Amino acid sequence: METISFEKVSDETLPEVLEIYTYYVLNTTATFHAHALTKAEMKEIVIFESPKYCTYVIRQNNTIAGYVILTQHKKREAYDATAEVTIYLKPGLTGKGIGSKAIEFIQEKAKEQKMHVLVATICGENRPSIRLFEKNGFTKCAHYKEVGIKFGQYLDVVAYQKII
Structure with a gap:
């Protein structure tokens, strides 16, 4: 039987987290980074000084399948009860329920940190990610048209939120 577990990055x-992210940087519009990051740059994205925010690797049968991030939404005190959630899975592992389990897990961590709202910021053409968040109770709250450029094309960004 398949087991899904989580451990802090x-x-x-x-x-391995960097390897997963590098795939998305070089091959997709899921992230707007245009060059592969160094290990030090990746560390800044996934390891936080504040215990309020965290990144967890997602293990499927004890093998890393991806990672999920709970991070600061904005650097203003008024946003302290809002966090951003991001999920990256290894290619080939999407659509198997792992993302939904990651959202459930990170929502509980967010509640422990007294979060009130979770926000997911997604490239507008990333239909699988949009479906994942919609399926897990997130609703569209913003649509920014042509705010990013990657692979020579202008890209929209959409934001989804869930009050937890």
């Missing part, structure tokens, strides 16, 4: 798991 560490220096030991960082290289």
